[in-house]
Amino acid sequence: MAKTPKTKVSFLCSECGANFPRWQGQCNACKAWNTLAEFKEASLPSQQRMIASQGGYAGTLGNTVKKMSEVSHVELNKIDTQIGELDRVLGNGLTVGSIVLISGDPGAGKTTILTQLCANLSKQMVSMYCTAEESLEQFKSRAIERLKIDFIEDNLLLMSEYIVSNIMERALEAKVKFLIIDSIQALESEHCNGSAGSVSQVKGCAQELSRFSKQHGITLIIIGHVTKGSDLAGPKTLEHIVDTLLHIEVNDSIIRTIRASKNRFGDVDQVGIFQMHSKGMLSVDNPSKLFLSGADENVAGSAITCIRDGNRNLLLEVQCLVSECEAENQQRVSIGLSFNRLKMITAVLRKHGRIKLFHDVYVNLVGGLKLPETDTSADLAIAASLISSLNDKEMSRKHCFMGEISLSGEVRPINGGVPRVNEAIKHGFEVIYIPKANYHKSMEVNGAKIIQIEKIGDLLEALN
Structure with a gap:
């Protein structure tokens, strides 16, 4: 009479996948409660075990010991x-x-x-x-x-x-x-x-x-x-x-x-x-075209920036509307951008830019894309669009802003500065505002003008 394969019983956490020999109320790995469920893994018959031992990638034999020099190099077939x-x-x-x-x-x-x-x-x-x-x-x-x-x-x-x-x-x-x-x-x-x-x-x-x-x-x-x-x-x-x-x-x-x-x-x-x-x-x-509004006329409260999503550079448009506050408290609304970054930038402009911002501020990222909290490269564009809307001064569609603003009012460098600038130049931008620490001679190609910003005051001076 054939023997019934033995069944191995364990308990898996549905949150992190940790394996335990017996049930318990809390997972020791992720600290979640009541997430352990029974998992029975039946032992394979001898014939199936023999086939399974021939595993490895794409069915190659994987149960022998080899030196590195003995392993053949195989190009991946794509x-x-x-x-x-x-x-x-x-x-x-x-x-x-x-x-x-x-x-x-x-x-x-x-x-x-x-x-x-x-x-x-x-x-x-x-x-x-x-x-x-x-x-x-x-x-x-x-x-x-x-x-x-x-x-x-x-x-x-x-x-x-x-x-x-x-x-x-x-x-x-x-x-x-x-x-x-x-x-x-x-x-x-x-x-x-x-x-x-x-x-x-x-x-x-x-x-x-x-x-x-x-x-x-x-x-x-x-x-x-x-x-x-x-x-x-x-x-x-x-x-x-x-x-x-x-x-x-x-x-x-x-x-x-x-x-x-x-x-x-x-x-x-x-x-x-x-x-x-x-x-x-x-x-x-060409995703950069997708995330720009497509408007040709210069408008107030609009600034273009270049973000780095993975290893891809994307041009995005930041739109800002500053209006008089009709309520007791000013409103801050951010769509697609970090709300905390917006509040920080408005505070830096008040403190280091001597700008009175007793207004409602609405900021939107065109195209529906959402920037993660960790992406700070659009700070300079947010500040530029906010200043443009506050002063009701049109912003050129040929200008691009990129850089991180610190609490001290300094404009900090961003990673991948040269590729971002090259992406902006490729799409016809003529004036590009970047952190001073990011400047490199190779950026000045095709007649593009690179403006180096060291502090928030430099941005205010350049926009006037």
Whole structure:
């Protein structure tokens, strides 16, 4: 009589993925309460263990000890996804045999962009889209009627299934080389306890799919749900299982940005910018144009700056409106920019610029992009737009401001000064205000005028 495989029982934290031998009320790793859930991992039969031991990246043998000199060098095989901004984030293409986890808020465009990707790759290999959350009729209706995808009929396969073993079996039968799973929270495995979406099922299904992908050299993309805070739902161990972790951010009604928080085959500093249209997610080749208002006339209260998002330089427009205060207390409203930075800049202008600001101040970042609290390079542009609006003096559309303002009124240097200035010059800006410590002779090209700002008083003098 065959022996039943022993089942190893452990408890996983749904917040951080820490593993414990027994249940306890608080996770020792992240200090969260009541987040531990039971996880049963069945031992594999001897034949499956032998196959699993042949793991390693893309199914290579990984159970032998070698010297560094004995390990052969293999160039990564990259696939052109035909989606420019996605290729940028992935590291110049999708790596063959890799596992990618993509997350985002509902409606962010996860299914949309992966439908486009599956159609594009069907022109190069057998591709399968497995959906466990909708019917194939719904999928076809969106893909054909709305997205109007272009694909190879024989190479684009669809499947509506939620049992992991069935998905892997059908993928092998069809000789699939590219597989999309939508989504990991909807799958179930007979080797794991709990219902779909539980910690046990999510981790177990991810492990089985990862082993399957590496053994057979199948490129795998998994969709993951997010929590209320837009963090990846499920155990933290999912991030360790996959090779690349992408997240889609929604900036406004049509702007989407994709960032990689983990990438074994590329740079995590890359960011992809898209526009969501009725025909799908479209790559934005020149995002600086997108985030500028497009107005040609000089207006008061508007200043252009250049931020560095990842390793990408983007030109943004800061708009400011200063109006007389009709209430007892002045209002400070900031959209897309740090509210605390705005209050600090107004205080510095009062203290070191001798500017009376008993007014309501409204600041907005054009284009729907949101700057993180840690980005201080737009301080000089905020101050310039505020002064322009206060004095009702028009600001030239050919001027660009970049620099950090300190509490002492000094303008501090920013990282990547030369690339930012080059980006501004490339887009036709003629006068560029930068911190004095950032100046370099190479900035003065194509007739551009570089104005060095050392203190906030220098900015006031330059604008008068």
